[in-house]
Amino acid sequence: MQALLLLLLIKSVSGTSVLTCPDQTEVGSEATITCIAPDTADKHGYSTPNREVAAICELKASSCQLLGHYSAAVVNDTCSVLTIPRATISDAGVWRCAVPPSPLLTCHMVVYNTWTGVLQDTTSSTMGKERPRHTSTGIALPVIIWTIILIIIIITTVVLYRNRYDFQCFRKQSTQSAGDSGYKGVERSKPISA
Incomplete structure (x- = not known):
């Protein structure tokens, strides 16, 4: 044919x-x-x-x-x-x-x-x-996408870890201050005077 x-x-x-x-x-x-x-x-x-x-x-x-x-x-x-x-x-x-x-x-x-x-x-x-010529486009695009995804995962992990750590520190402080007899309780309606 x-x-x-x-x-x-x-x-x-x-x-x-x-x-x-x-x-x-x-x-x-x-x-x-x-x-x-x-x-x-x-x-x-x-x-x-x-x-x-x-x-x-x-x-x-x-x-x-x-x-x-x-x-x-x-x-x-x-x-x-x-x-x-x-x-x-x-x-x-x-x-x-x-x-x-x-x-x-x-x-x-x-x-x-x-x-x-x-x-x-x-x-x-x-x-x-x-x-x-753009022969590397087929390889470069997936590499760029995976790099961006990896960066997002790392940033998310760091932020979650920091928030968890900050929360634990805050919880520790609040339990220490509540149980510490050296702290004076203050009523909300009264201003503190020096």
Whole structure:
């Protein structure tokens, strides 16, 4: 089915260059990025959102040189496919395909994690400019929440301990003063004179 869709895509865009990638993919899932260019190009060079080379495909020789944890294949003289076997958060962002002498082709992929419910998007969709990466958000947020909870527990424990201690001291004082014969009882209605 994917091969049929790929062939239809190639037929519909013949003469134009295009790079396609999934809009969203789940962490651990396979993702396929397809680079299509007119037959004037003899190489496709894929680069990651971190601007690292993922693969270089020689279209006429039907071979790809792989770098990293990717796989790639030449479909025909105008099309190659890069496969990410298990997408990670670092795979989110703008992917590139260099097709000399044509301009650089780009596509944007969001990687999400169903366990945390976090979508990782490293680029601004409105401006097209890259934003700083936030790969530690999934770890930092729970750490911050647990730190706040721990601080609240410590403060509550200290306050309860102090109140208990103050209450015991007050109770001790009141029992001592009631039983101490050196204290003089004073009626409330009469003011104390010196």
